Amino acid sequence: MNVPRNRRDRRSEAVEKAGAPAGGSPRSPRSLREAxxxxxxxxxxxxxxxxxxxILNVALPTIGRELSASATVLQWVTGVYAVVxxxxxxxxxxxxxxxxxxxxxxxxxxxxxxxxxxxxxxxxAEQLIAVRAAMGVAAAMTTPGSLALAFRLFDxxxxxxxxxxxxxxxxLVGLAIGPTAGGFVLAFAPWQALLLVNVPIAALAYLGxxxxxxxxxxxxxxxxxxxxxxxxxxxxxxxxxLVAPTLFVDTGAASPLPWLATAAAVGSAVLFVVRERAxxxxxxxxxxxxxxxxxxxxxxxxxxxxxxxxxxxxxxxxLQLDRGxxxxxxALGMLPQVVVLIAGGAVIGPLVARxxxxxxxxxxxxxxxCGLAVxxxxxxxxxxxxxxxxxxxxxxxRVVGVVAGTNVMRGLPADRTTVxxxxxxxxxxxxxxxxxxxxxxxxxxxxTGDISTSEWSAHQTAEFREAVTWAGLALTVLAATLVGWGIxxxxxxxxxxSP
Numbered sequence: 001m002n003v004p005r006n007r008r009d010r011r012s013e014a015v016e017k018a019g020a021p022a023g024g025s026p027r028s029p030r031s032l033r034e035a036x037x038x039x040x041x042x043x044x045x046x047x048x049x050x051x052x053x054x055i056l057n058v059a060l061p062t063i064g065r066e067l068s069a070s071a072t073v074l075q076w077v078t079g080v081y082a083v084v085x086x087x088x089x090x091x092x093x094x095x096x097x098x099x100x101x102x103x104x105x106x107x108x109x110x111x112x113x114x115x116x117x118x119x120x121x122x123x124x125a126e127q128l129i130a131v132r133a134a135m136g137v138a139a140a141m142t143t144p145g146s147l148a149l150a151f152r153l154f155d156x157x158x159x160x161x162x163x164x165x166x167x168x169x170x171x172l173v174g175l176a177i178g179p180t181a182g183g184f185v186l187a188f189a190p191w192q193a194l195l196l197v198n199v200p201i202a203a204l205a206y207l208g209x210x211x212x213x214x215x216x217x218x219x220x221x222x223x224x225x226x227x228x229x230x231x232x233x234x235x236x237x238x239x240x241x242l243v244a245p246t247l248f249v250d251t252g253a254a255s256p257l258p259w260l261a262t263a264a265a266v267g268s269a270v271l272f273v274v275r276e277r278a279x280x281x282x283x284x285x286x287x288x289x290x291x292x293x294x295x296x297x298x299x300x301x302x303x304x305x306x307x308x309x310x311x312x313x314x315x316x317x318x319l320q321l322d323r324g325x326x327x328x329x330x331a332l333g334m335l336p337q338v339v340v341l342i343a344g345g346a347v348i349g350p351l352v353a354r355x356x357x358x359x360x361x362x363x364x365x366x367x368x369x370c371g372l373a374v375x376x377x378x379x380x381x382x383x384x385x386x387x388x389x390x391x392x393x394x395x396x397x398r399v400v401g402v403v404a405g406t407n408v409m410r411g412l413p414a415d416r417t418t419v420x421x422x423x424x425x426x427x428x429x430x431x432x433x434x435x436x437x438x439x440x441x442x443x444x445x446x447x448t449g450d451i452s453t454s455e456w457s458a459h460q461t462a463e464f465r466e467a468v469t470w471a472g473l474a475l476t477v478l479a480a481t482l483v484g485w486g487i488x489x490x491x492x493x494x495x496x497x498s499p
Contacts, residue, residue, distance in 0.1 A: 001164045028155040032162060035153055039163060041208020043170040045105070048112065048201050049139055051174035052081070066073035066191070069125040080129050081245060084136030084427035085143070087239035092232040093144045093422025094283050098223065101145045102209065104326070108141025109206045109329040135198075136407040142205075144421035149213055151409040152220070160409075161352050164402045169345040222415040230283035233272040241430050242266035245437030252444045284419060292492035293411030294420065296405040298427045299486030300365045303479040304400040305428040307368045307393050310435030310475040311375060312337070314468055315386055317443070318379070321456075322464055331333035333383065337390040344398035349468060357410075358490050364399030365483040367392050370480055376472025380465045386499040407490075435475060442471035451495055 060074050079301050096104040115134035122128045150163045240261050245260035278284040289295060312334070317405035319330040348374070352360045371392030378385040405424045412420040446467035449460055456464070 001166055016249035017307050021376075022333050029153065029159070032044045032159065032166065035163070035212060037165060037208045038149070038212030039208075041205045041210075041212060042146045042150055042163075043167045044201050044208065045109070045142045045206035046167050046171035047174045048198055048205070049143050049170035050202075051209055052135070052139075052198070053277035055182040055194050055197075058178075059175050059186060059194050062186060062191045063125075063128070063186075067123075067125040067128065071128070071368040073125045073211060074126050075250075076129050076244075076344070077125065077132055078282060079413075081132045081139070082429065083137040083205075083239055083242050084133050084410055085139045085394035086242045087139060087235045087424060088140035088146055089422040089429075090232050090234050090238065090284065090419065092140045093148075093233070093419040095226065096141075096148070096418040097416055098221060098226065100221060101148050102213055104207060105145040105149065105209055106140045106417075108145075109209070112142065113199050116195050116202065116341055119195040121191045122192065131195075135195075140422075144425055147409070147421035147424065148208070148418040150420075152404065152414070153213065154423050157406065157410070158349070158353065161357070161365040161402060162349050164349045164406060167236060168398075168401055169342065169429065172341045172345075174341035175341075187285065194309055196197035213229050220414045224281040227275070227279050227281055227283035230272060230275050230279060232269055233275055234283060237265055237272050240268060242433050245433035245440075248437045248444075251330060253441050284408050284423075289423065291411045292489040293410050294423075296486040297361070297406075297408035297411070298423060299482045299489065300400045300404040301408075301424050302427045302487070303365055303482035304368050304393075304397040304404075305431040306438075306482070307372050307475060308435070309432040310439050310471070311393050312371065312373070313436045313439045315379075315390065315470055319383075322461065323383070326492045333386070334390065336387045337394040340391050340394035341398055344395055348399055348402050351399065352403065357407055359443070360399055361403040362483075362487055362490065364396040364403060365486060368400065369396075369476060369480045369483055371396065372472060372476040376393060376469055376476050379472055380469060389392055410424030423453075438474055438478065439471045442474060443467045446470065 029038075056078060060077070063069060063077065064074050092104065112135060115131050115138060118134075119128070119132050122131060146167060147164065150167060151160055154163060159467060182194055211437055244258050244261040245266055247255070248260055253259075264485045273286065275286055276286050289298070315334065316330060319325045319333045325333060348360075349456060351363075355363065371389045371394075374385060377391035379389060405421065406422050408424050409417055444463070447460065447463045449456075
């Protein structure tokens with residue numbers, strides 16, 4: 001007769017499976033293979049983030065027809081996810097540093113599975129928006145944790161870089177194949193299937209993380225009270241910062257609405273800073289953010305996200321509206337960027353091993369600025385220059401996406417890593433919105449008439465090309481400013497000086 005094992009026996013076995021000797025502290029995995037279960041779970045989390053919107057965009061026309069949704073409502077179907085996701089990352093990242101990153105991640109994955117499953121019962125556009133908002137909450141609970149847990153899993157920076165590269169490569173493959181896979185699925189299945197695919201992804205992530213990552217240790221968490229006022233102000237500032245760029249693109253710079261949203265975002269951000277400086281237990285310790293290694297990583301990440309989003313927006317319009325390419329051919333025109341984003345993971349490890357994390361971050365950020373400059377100065381001269389710009393920005397983004405996040409984690413105490421990861425993702429989300437808004441606002445300022453009309457006059461064509469040049473140069477200046485400041489902060493970190 002078998003005797004049931006007691007709770008201590010089961011706990012000892014779980015610790016041993018996680019790579020720790022029983023009764024001792026967890027041992028860091030010595031290879032990626034040894035951490036296979038954990039990396040499979042974390043990769044599934046990032047796959048969901050990258051696959052989600054890219055695969056859903058293909059179905060928007062079908063969703064509009066079946067749910068009788070207007071263009072504005074369809075915009076909220078995709079936009080509400082990004083707003084909720086970006087707005088809650090900071091607050092939920094701070095919560096995870098208090099109650100446990102693994103615990104918050106697992107709860108978020110359960111919510112993701114449940115919200116995705118609810119798609120099968122959606123009958124109205126409003127219900128779909130509610131489901132997308134719930135998925136945004138789940139993403140805010142899981143995405144920052146994927147970087148924090150990957151960093152925490154290993155003790156060696158080289159393994160951390162390789163693990164983060166692997167996780168991001170899986171996500172980027174999802175981003176690349178999402179539209180094609182979505183179109184194939186829609187040929188024989190209802191649009192709900194595109195969101196139901198998140199259910200097995202969430203299940204895989206849950207099992208991998210539950211099995212492969214040990215529970216948070218008490219010495220890696222902190223018990224400071226949650227700063228409720230700071231959380232509300234920070235969320236408001238980020239939400240408004242994400243909504244304002246959309247309003248600039250949709251209503252134009254002549255409308256007062258985007259300017260009011262921008263002013264409200266700035267005001268909320270100022271109040272948030274004042275609150276965090278005065279709070280006894282701030283949601284976000286601004287002294288930690290001011291650390292040179294952290295602030296440089298955030299600046300590089302923001303520059304790369306700004307460039308990728310702004311360039312993608314401008315090139316997509318240029319290829320279809322100015323050069324007259326079909327949507328399919330325009331998608332092929334973006335292929336250099338996709339190839340570099342996916343294949344570039346193979347060079348990140350050797351690059352970091354050769355030049356180090358800090359120099360790799362500077363090289364990646366510099367490539368981003370060079371790519372934008374090529375586009376701004378030469379993008380109207382032929383597709384070859386556009387392709388070169390896409391390659392340079394994608395290569396820089398690929399390096400910065402891994403290295404900058406690792407540097408931020410390196411610059412933070414062990415009990416603040418999740419809020420640090422949330423800062424990285426938030427910087428990327430806000431910069432993405434700004435990149436699109438810069439391109440849209442410059443186009444609106446230069447171009448007269450309806451930009452989507454099938455035939456342009458010679459004057460409108462000249463206006464569009466001039467607008468593309470100035471928009472590219474404006475993005476170049478913004479990215480160069482962020483990179484220059486980031487390099488200065490990185491040098492402070494290398495010199496060991498204080499903020």
